[in-house]
Structures are given as structure tokens and as C-alpha cells.
């Protein structure tokens with residue numbers, strides 16, 4: 001038993017850290033530190049830089065551009081990236097679809113899509129949820145009917161993150177309306193430029209535009225865009241949803257946020273002293289740090305266990321990481337809200353073209369309340385915390 | 400002991416709720432937010448017709464002579480409707496300062512205009528460095544002949560952008576954060592030397608940053624005894640806390656009702672999600688939080704008239720702790736139990752959540768008041 005990383009692992013960590021330090025574009029880093037939204041271009045430019053270094057898809061098999069790193073190295077890479085902070089490679093392609101194609105896609109699909117995912121030549125979005133199918137995803141109703149060498153797709157997806165940027169969407173569709181819920185579902189790749197697709201924005205409570213409704217009206221999709229076998233889509237979806245064991249807790253993100261919080265608390269004054277000298281406030285930050293350290297080690301235990309796992313089924317412990325990770329991320333946004341004080345109240349101003357009006361209040365204040373509101377989503381998406389607890393109760397406790 | 404409303408108070412409650420039911424629906428509220436002031440002048444005129452704007456002022460000055468219970472009734476209804484209008488700014492805050500510090504002459508001239516709806520007021524008290532310390536006033540008032548000259552900057556003045564007149568706190572003597580030496584001054588919002596920068600707040604209401612540069616104030620526009628204003632400011636802020644507590648009850652109740660309704664209608668896994676016991680318990684936790692908050696809002700309403708300022712302040716701190724904590728739990732769970740819908744701008748719950756969050760921040764969040772209450776030895780004597 002040894003908690004320390006080996007000298008090789010430390011050397012590896014230093015190497016990736018140095019890379020992030022020198023390579024993340026300043027503007028992008030600044031936006032992330034300030035909690036502002038990234039533009040499509042920010043993701044694209046950065047992921048291509050990563051890809052040029054050979055690090056856009058480290059967890060993929062080497063033949064498709066992976067690095068062959070050990071789980072510990074994967075972990076260190078992700079942790080350093082989150083702490084830099086640097087944007088993650090676009091999850092919909094890199095973490096969700098890529099591994100599905102590698103495991104279940106045809107050779108032609110792999111050759112066609114994987115390199116473009118790694119280089120973000122295609123922007124992918126995830127078309128799983130529907131108005132009537134959220135937690136109960138298998139009740140989805142978007143249909144795909146075979147018509148010669150095409151499927152004809154009709155229905156609606158919703159909450160589709162960043163569909164406004166997307167070139168492609170991977171969808172769960174119902175191909176057999178007679179079959180039992182989970183059994184009539186297929187996994188389809190759909191070009192967003194197809195005739196009959198309409199994307200409608202959904203504005204979130206913080207005023208941002210990151211989710212959408214996507215409507216399908218007689219959209220014709222070539223059968224070659226079916227992944228794996230017809231009516232086996234649910235298996236692939238389960239594989240996809242349980243795939244991301246490492247990183248789901250976003251420990252590195254929380255470390256970076258806590259660090260930032262403490263820096264700001266040293267600047268923001270309450271009376272004659274900085275907020276960081278307020279004993280109670282400092283205690284509450286410290287409590288988050290304790291929780292975060294525990295989560296980090298729990299995550300490392302999952303990483304270590306992964307080395308010896310032979311089956312590739314998702315580890316139900318990842319549900320623990322997801323729940324705790326979301327709670328900690330949300331707790332940090334609450335502390336930040338408290339730190340700004342009354343200047344959490346002004347709504348962030350849309351920076352006018354050419355305006356040189358200063359922001360209202362401290363220049364870091366504008367994003368704090370919106371982030372607090374927006375990050376409520378973390379305990380809802382990707383399987384809500386309630387659903388995660390159901391998984392733990394069933395899969396770990398056998399209840 | 401009697402928690403029931405009187406006949407008249409019940410009538411008031413019915414009529415306010417009816418007015419806001421007819422004119423203050425969520426859809427209308429969102430339309431009102433897009434009006435030039437960010438709130439509805441027409442609705443304001445209705446408030447005036449109903450007597451809401453003159454409610455707490457003495458009859459001899461043109462008010463209705465009502466007390467804290469009536470204010471509570473109105474504020475709870477405004478909370479339910481998520482009202483945008485400057486009731487807190489004009490009637491509770493500025494109105495409170497006029498009631499407690501104004502001369503008979505000032506009251507006789509101002510109250511009829513407030514009650515009639517033609518005068519919008521705002522309290523310009525907060526400053527960037529002050530956070531929640533009411534004594535932390537750096538804005539200065541310099542004696543100049545009979546009158547005064549004000550210089551300084553005020554921040555996050557609620558509805559400061561649409562106010563016709565501002566009540567500005569400024570230091571006539573002493574150093575920053577000294578309790579003595581603060582005065583209150585009535586300033587025309589368009590007076591020479593006043594610069595306002597209005598903006599929406601994250602809950603969809605409005606506020607302003609206000610810069611004062613050599614602003615002249617006549618002697619008859621000084622409110623109360625210059626130099627001795629802090630106790631009045633504290634009293635009025637306590638009245639505002641009691642009012643906000645009542646508003647928050649309306650806000651929380653709507654979030655809770657909407658959530659319970661959603662649990663009864665939303666189906667997943669072939670059942671209403673309200674049939675899942677874990678969600679039932681969550682809704683029960685929300686209800687308990689709401690009822691605890693309601694009790695403290697009543698406590699605050701009764702303690703607002705407590706003559707011992709120390710006891711009164713502790714009661715308001717305790718209230719702020721409870722409503723802040725209850726509001727956070729109810730707001731966060733309301734979003735959570737709605738799933739994706741709860742995250743959308745188009746649905747009402749998120750807006751109530753945002754208002755609740757701002758109510759917590761106003762005059763100091765729960766954690767701030769918890770410290771204050773603990774320092775003041777809590778509520779139960781050892």
C-alpha cells in the first residue's frame with residue numbers, strides 16, 4: 001500500500017502540467033477562470049492543439065490515436081487538464097460516441113468518424129433524452145422506419161447540449177415498436193444538415209444558451225449509419241452511459257474552483273479584513289476541501305481497481321463519484337455566491353461591442369450567481385443523483 | 400395567543416391576491432419585465448387604488464395606518480406573484496425612513512404622493528466596500544450654508560433607476576464604520592451631480608449604481624437628525640427583513656406547490672414520479688422547511704415593533720437564518736425534482752429560485768446572520 005505516485009508517474013504528471021501551462025490559449029484559460037462560457041472556436045482550437053500533441057483521445061486504443069497510458073496516467077492527465085484549467089475535449093465525440101464506435105461500429109464507420117472526432121472536424125451532440133423520456137430513457141418514442149436503404153426518422157429529442165454547433169447527432173431511436181421497451185431501440189448517426197431537422201434553443205435559468213430541442217420530420221438516414229445491430233441500441237447506450245469512470249467526479253475542476261475561491265477570498269474585504277480571515281467562512285471552505293480529498297482518493301481507488309478488472313462493465317462505484325462530485329461542485333458555487341456579497345445581484349451585462357463601461361462590482365462577480373444557478377444541472381444530467389442512488393442501492397447493496 | 404388574521408386583514412389578503420391573480424400571472428410578469436422601467440406602472444396604479452401604497456403610513460399624513468401584519472399580508476402575496484414593482488424600495492424602505500425619521504411637514508408632503516402612486520423612491524444606502532455593515536458609510540455630507548453637499552458612491556440601490564427621489568445615507572461626521580455621524584438626505588434623482596447606472600438584477604428586478612458628485616441638498620430635505628440616523632436605518636432594515644421574510648414565504652410556497660403538482664403529473668417508469676418514496680420524503684422536507692420559515696416570518700412580523708432594539712435585531716437575524724436555509728433547500732429541490740424542465744428560463748420555478756436566492760443575499764445571507772446571532776448570544780439566555 002502506497003498512496004504516493006511512482007517517480008515515473010510524477011515525471012509524467014510534470015510533463016503534462018508543463019504542456020498545459022504553455023499551450024492553453026490565454027484567452028481560453030482566462031474565460032475558464034472567470035467562469036465565462038467558451039465559444040465553439042475555443043473548444044475547436046484547443047482540441048486541435050491537443051490532437052497535434054497526440055493527446056486528444058488518450059483512452060482510445062493506440063491504433064485509433066490512443067496513447068496506451070495506464071489508468072493512473074489517464075487520471076493524472078485529466079486531473080492536470082482540469083486544474084490548468086483547460087477545456088476538456090468535446091465529450092460527446094471523444095468520451096461517448098468514440099468508444100461506442102470502437103466497440104460496436106463497423107470498420108467503415110471507425111475509419112470515417114474516429115479521426116474526425118479526435119480532431120473535432122465533426123461536432124457531435126447527444127440525442128438521447130426526449131420530453132417523455134428522461135430518467136426513464138428506455139421509454140423513448142422517436143421512431144425510425146426502414147424504407148429501402150434508408151431509415152425515416154420522426155420525433156423529438158430535447159435538452160440536447162450544444163446542438164446549435166453540431167454537425168452530427170447520435171440518437172437512440174425506436175426501430176421496433178412492438179418489442180419490449182429496451183429491445184426495440186437502435187443507435188443511429190444522423191447528419192444535422194439532413195432535411196427535416198429543426199433545432200430550437202432552450203434558454204436556461206442563468207440566461208445561457210447551451211441546450212436545445214431537436215425535431216425530426218421525415219429525416220432520411222442511410223442504413224450504413226446504424227451502429228452495430230438493429231434493436232441492440234440499448235446495450236450500446238448502457239455501455240456509453242457507464243463508460244466514463246474516471247473524470248466523472250470532476251475532482252480537478254473542483255480543485256481549481258476551490259483554489260480560485262481562496263484567491264478571491266483573500267482579495268474581497270469584509271470590514272477591515274479579507275474574507276479569508278473570517279474563521280467561519282474559512283472553515284466552510286476547509287470542509288469542502290476535506291470532502292474533495294476524500295473523493296479524490298475514492299476516485300484513485302476506482303482507478304486502481306480498474307487496473308485489475310477484466311470485465312468491462314461499468315463500475316457502480318462511478319455513481320458514488322458522480323453524486324459526491326456534483327455535490328462538491330455545487331457547494332463551491334454556493335461559497336462563491338456568498339463571497340461576492342451584494343454584488344452577486346447585478347445581472348451580468350452583455351459586453352457591448354466597443355463599449356468600455358466597466359463591469360458592475362468586482363470584475364469577477366458577474367459570473368458567480370449565473371454559475372450557481374447553471375450548476376444545479378450537474379445533479380440532474382447524466383443520470384440524476386436520485387437515479388445514481390437507485391443504481392447504488394441495487395447494484396452495490398443488492399436491495 | 401392568536402395567529403388568525405382579523406376580518407379586515409383577511410379582506411386585504413383576498414383583495415391583493417385577487418388583484419395579483421388577475422394581473423400578476425407569471426406570463427404577465429415576464430411581459431412587465433420588458434417594460435421600460437422593468438416593472439408595470441399600470442399595476443402600480445392598481446396597488447395605489449387598493450390602498451397598498453399608503454398602507455403603513457399614519458392616517459393624518461394620508462396613509463391607512465396599518466401595521467406590520469398588513470405589510471406581511473401584502474408582501475406574501477407579492478412573493479407569490481413574484482412581483483417586480485418597487486414596493487420594498489418605495490413603501491417599506493424609503494417609506495419606513497420617512498415614517499420613522501421624517502418631520503410632520505415632510506410626511507404630509509410625501510405620503511400622499513407615495514400613497515397615490517406618483518412618487519417612486521429608493522434607498523441608496525449600500526456601498527461597494529460595505530458588504531452588509533450598515534454603519535460602513537463613506538459617502539460624505541458637507542454642511543454648506545443652510546444646506547448640505549453630498550459626495551460618494553452608492554451601490555445596488557434597489558429600484559434606484561426608476562426612483563424619482565433617493566434617500567441617501569451619508570456621513571456628516573466620524574470615520575467609516577463609526578456608528579455615529581450618519582445622516583439621511585432626500586435627493587432628486589435628476590439633481591445636478593447625480594449619475595445613475597441602472598441594470599437588471601439576476602432575479603429580474605432592477606437596481607442602480609449611483610454616483611454623487613457635489614450634490615446640493617436643501618435643509619428641508621434632511622431626514623431626521625443628521626448624525627444620528629443609524630438606529631433608524633437599522634430599524635427600517637429590520638422592517639424590510641420582516642417584509643422580505645413574508646415575501647419569501649410566498650416565493651417558497653409557490654415552488655413547493657409547483658413541485659408537488661409536478662410529482663403528481665410527471666410520469667417515468669410507468670408511474671407518477673410522486674409515487675417514488677424518496678421524492679415523497681423530499682417534498683415533505685420542503686414542506687417542513689416552508690412551515691419553519693413561515694413561523695419565523697410571523698415571529699419577525701411580531702418582533703418588528705419590539706422596543707428593545709437588541710432583541711429586535713436578534714429576532715431578525717434568526718429569521719434571516721431560517722428563511723435563507725429553508726429557501727435554499729426548497730429552491731434547490733424544486734429545481735432538482737423538476738429535472739430538465741426546472742433548468743429552463745421558460746418555466747416559472749427557476750425565477751422563484753432566483754428571487755429566493757436574492758432575498759437571502761439582501762441585507763445579509765443566512766450565514767452572515769448566524770454569526771451575528773451567535774455573537775449576540777443567541778435567543779435563549781444561558
Ligand SMILES: Cc1cc2nc3c(=O)[nH]c(=O)nc-3n(C[C@H](O)[C@H](O)[C@H](O)COP(=O)(O)OP(=O)(O)OC[C@H]3O[C@@H](n4cnc5c(N)ncnc54)[C@H](O)[C@@H]3O)c2cc1C
Pocket residue numbers: 125126127128129131133134135136158159160161162211377380381382383384385386387390665667668672675677678735736737738739740742
Ligand atoms: C443542462 C442539461 C443538459 C443536458 N444535456 C443532454 C444532452 O446533451 N443529451 C441528452 O440526451 N440529454 C441531456 N440532458 C437530459 C438529462 O439527461 C435529463 O434531464 C435527465 O436524465 C433527467 O430527465 P428529466 O429531465 O426528464 O427528469 P425526470 O426523469 O422527469 O426526473 C424528474 C425528477 O424525478 C426524479 N426521478 C425520476 N425517476 C426516479 C426514480 N425512479 N426514483 C427516484 N427519483 C426519480 C429525478 O431524479 C428528478 O429529480 C441534459 C439535461 C440538462 C439539465
